[in-house]
Amino acid sequence: MSASVHPLTSPPASAPANDVVRIEGVHKYFGDHHVLSGIDMTVKEGEVAVLIGPSGSGKSTLLRCINHLESIGAGRIRVNGELIGYRETDGKLHELHLKDIARQRRNIGMVFQRFNLFGHKTALENIIEAPVQVRGLEKVPAKRRAQDLLDRVGLAHRASYYPAQLSGGQQQRVAIARALAMDPELMLFDEPTSALDPELVGDVLDVMKDLAKSGMTMIVVTHEIGFAREVGDTLTFMDGGVVVESGNPRELIVNPQQERTKSFFSKVL
Amino acid sequence: MSLATNEQATTQSSPSPELIKAVPVRHPGRWVGAVIIVLAAAVGIQSLATNPNFHWDTFGLYVLDENVIRGVGWTLLLTVLSMAIAVTLAILLAFMRQSENPIFRWSSWFWVWFFRGTPVYTQLIFWGLVAVLYPRITIGVPFGPELLSLTTQDLLNAFWAAVLGLALNESAYLAEIFRAGLKSVDKGQIEAAEALGMRGSKIMWRIVLPQAMRIIVPPTGNETIGMLKTTSLVLAVPFTLDLTFVTNTLANRSYLPIPLLIVAAFWYLVVTSILMVGQHFIEKHYGKGVDISTRITVNPAALQTAGVSVNPTPAPAQNASTNSEEDVR
Numbered sequence: 001m002s003a004s005v006h007p008l009t010s011p012p013a014s015a016p017a018n019d020v021v022r023i024e025g026v027h028k029y030f031g032d033h034h035v036l037s038g039i040d041m042t043v044k045e046g047e048v049a050v051l052i053g054p055s056g057s058g059k060s061t062l063l064r065c066i067n068h069l070e071s072i073g074a075g076r077i078r079v080n081g082e083l084i085g086y087r088e089t090d091g092k093l094h095e096l097h098l099k100d101i102a103r104q105r106r107n108i109g110m111v112f113q114r115f116n117l118f119g120h121k122t123a124l125e126n127i128i129e130a131p132v133q134v135r136g137l138e139k140v141p142a143k144r145r146a147q148d149l150l151d152r153v154g155l156a157h158r159a160s161y162y163p164a165q166l167s168g169g170q171q172q173r174v175a176i177a178r179a180l181a182m183d184p185e186l187m188l189f190d191e192p193t194s195a196l197d198p199e200l201v202g203d204v205l206d207v208m209k210d211l212a213k214s215g216m217t218m219i220v221v222t223h224e225i226g227f228a229r230e231v232g233d234t235l236t237f238m239d240g241g242v243v244v245e246s247g248n249p250r251e252l253i254v255n256p257q258q259e260r261t262k263s264f265f266s267k268v269l
Numbered sequence: 270m271s272l273a274t275n276e277q278a279t280t281q282s283s284p285s286p287e288l289i290k291a292v293p294v295r296h297p298g299r300w301v302g303a304v305i306i307v308l309a310a311a312v313g314i315q316s317l318a319t320n321p322n323f324h325w326d327t328f329g330l331y332v333l334d335e336n337v338i339r340g341v342g343w344t345l346l347l348t349v350l351s352m353a354i355a356v357t358l359a360i361l362l363a364f365m366r367q368s369e370n371p372i373f374r375w376s377s378w379f380w381v382w383f384f385r386g387t388p389v390y391t392q393l394i395f396w397g398l399v400a401v402l403y404p405r406i407t408i409g410v411p412f413g414p415e416l417l418s419l420t421t422q423d424l425l426n427a428f429w430a431a432v433l434g435l436a437l438n439e440s441a442y443l444a445e446i447f448r449a450g451l452k453s454v455d456k457g458q459i460e461a462a463e464a465l466g467m468r469g470s471k472i473m474w475r476i477v478l479p480q481a482m483r484i485i486v487p488p489t490g491n492e493t494i495g496m497l498k499t500t501s502l503v504l505a506v507p508f509t510l511d512l513t514f515v516t517n518t519l520a521n522r523s524y525l526p527i528p529l530l531i532v533a534a535f536w537y538l539v540v541t542s543i544l545m546v547g548q549h550f551i552e553k554h555y556g557k558g559v560d561i562s563t564r565i566t567v568n569p570a571a572l573q574t575a576g577v578s579v580n581p582t583p584a585p586a587q588n589a590s591t592n593s594e595e596d597v598r
Contacts, residue, residue: 067464098468106466116461120479120558130465133475162558175461182465 018045019081020186020217021066026075028061028241035061037241039075043186043219043234048212050228050249051221053238054264059221062238063188066219067108068101079108079186106134109179113191115171117163123150123174124159127181135182142181149177153207169200173207180211187211189220225268229253237261327528331519332535340515341536347431347500347511348540352493354436359443364473366448377444384441389434390505396434397506399425431503439496446488450481482555490548494541512536 021043028036036058043049051059064070066077068085077084084104086093096104117126127146131137137145150156153173163171172192179187189208193201205227212218212231222228228235228249235249237256245258253269256262317323331337365377384392400421409415425433454477462472501513508514512533520529 069460069463102463102466102468105464108464110461110464112457112461112464114457116455116457118458118461118476118480120555122558129475130462130467133471134466164559178465 019043020045020047020079021049021219022076022078023062023066024076024078026062026065026077027073028058028065028070029073035241036065036072039238039241039243041236041243041246043217045217046215047233048218048220048231049234049236050232051219051236051238052223052225052228052264053244057238058241059238060190063190063219063221066186066188067105067110069110079104102134106130106182107185109182109184109187111172111175111179111187111189111192113194115163115168115175115195117171117175117178119163122160122162123155123166123177126163126174127178130178131181146177146181149180150174152180152210153177154203167200168196169203172196172204176204176207176211185217187216187218189218189222191221191223193222193224223268225253225265237264239264322527323531324525324528327523327525328531328535331516331529331532334519334532336515336519337512337532337536340510340512341540343510344497344500344512344536345540347428347435347503347508348493348497350432351435351439351500352496354432355439355443355496356489358436358440359447360478362440362444363447363451366444367451381441381444384438385445389438389499390502392438393431393434393502393505396425396430397427399430427506427508431500431506431508434506435496435499435503439492439499442492443489446485446492447481450483450485451477453484454480479555483552483559486548486552486555490544490551493544493548497540497544498537 019042021041023039023041026036026039027034039058039062041049041062051062053059061070065072066079066084071085082104085096085101087096087100088094117123118129121129124143124146127149128137128139128142131142131145132139147156147159150159153176155170155173155177158166158170158174161170163174166174176192192208193204196204201224205224208218208220208227209231220227220232232249234246235252236246237244237252237258237260239260245252245256245261252261253265256265362377362380365373368374368377403421406419406421406424407415408417458476458480459472462476467476500511503511504514509518516529516533520526523529
């Protein structure tokens, strides 16, 4: 199995240097609701890991735990070897200061289902906001870089448009460019095409495919089985807060082993 | 592609449709209403012009009187200063109200409860009497040596007592307006900023507050105009140089209260009109990115609260066609 997601086996003690994300025994509760019950997962450098599953299965929550938008109840999440959200000394966990959490997030790009572009800023201003305000970049080079990124997502001519003047697909491509402007080592996509008109989905997926080809490490929560088959290096099927099955998407989609996976694919394919 | 093909097909198959020329619905009620209003206005104007008890000559005598103009100046100064202090306090109170620290949340709540719950007139009298309550204000170590001692009268004269009284009372109302504004901004905006590595105060000042301002500005403009007229209560302190006090004094001296009431009303209207123009430009500034749009991405309910009409008309034809071409490609 070429897949590098090891949901049911504990990862080796000395992790190879190219593990970008390592998730070990993660649990998450919302009040009494046990959203994630013991997730293990590894994503290697340059890999595209696709997460699928019915709504409420915990896949978006897991994604949001990786950049600490949600805190975890148990387990460990490491990105490039660094523990997310906590500091561990002598086996005791300390909450990280907000400024250190912010520093960790700088290297993790995130794309949201509802785009979440800053409504009072143009496409270009959205993209330069974090490089200028967080990384302290000068405005002129930041703008030049933003223009390049807009060109890359096919929206060079929309730089001065406000989000409300752009279609959903255009907004989502600006949102991808905004995340890329921070030069992230990892990109998280939270159902990036679920809020789009069907005919606009393709543009966004094309941008994501290009990004995957360029070697970006990506974790994608999606309902686009076609994208998983074409671009995914691994496919992980989640249900009820656990990983039911994972492996090579081309094999898993055609020949799922678990009954739950079979019934899911029989409904969505 | 299907979109573009459809458009071409329709234009080709029906090049010049016969336009509907329907007889419009008549509205006789509107004409009756208009006639009544015009007649009432005419009666009003006639009485204003012919009734000698209005004493327009006295109005003309005092409207540009030096004391009156100076009164307008003091009233403006009271309004601007107390609003500036109130806005600053209100932002602080609204931030505190959203804080994770319960002490901040409770003290902000208490402040609003107290200053909103007592009449501004009472508060103004109180600030005028602080000097009686505390004749000297002393800075030093409690139970220890004094470092600085001033008489309260020097520190807090009638003008500053009036400003303080107006500002503290107003801050409680504005804090609620700011709180509602901050809450109206979609949580996704904060998450997006957090995911980019931005932090608390920067997210507040650069992302949340500018978008909240669209909701905050209209009611704050309302409060500013209200404040302009609340300044007429500063005689409670007592502060005696504002427009209302000056015109009242002149009225008492000349035994002609009505023309001097009109003088005061005239100047309050002039200043209100100027403030309304200012508000228009501020609203325009903070409406950027939203008011120009045809597709609304922010919470439409919040827009309606702000009195911004959500325009459901589609984008201009040219704009729409370029969009669809671009997306379909």
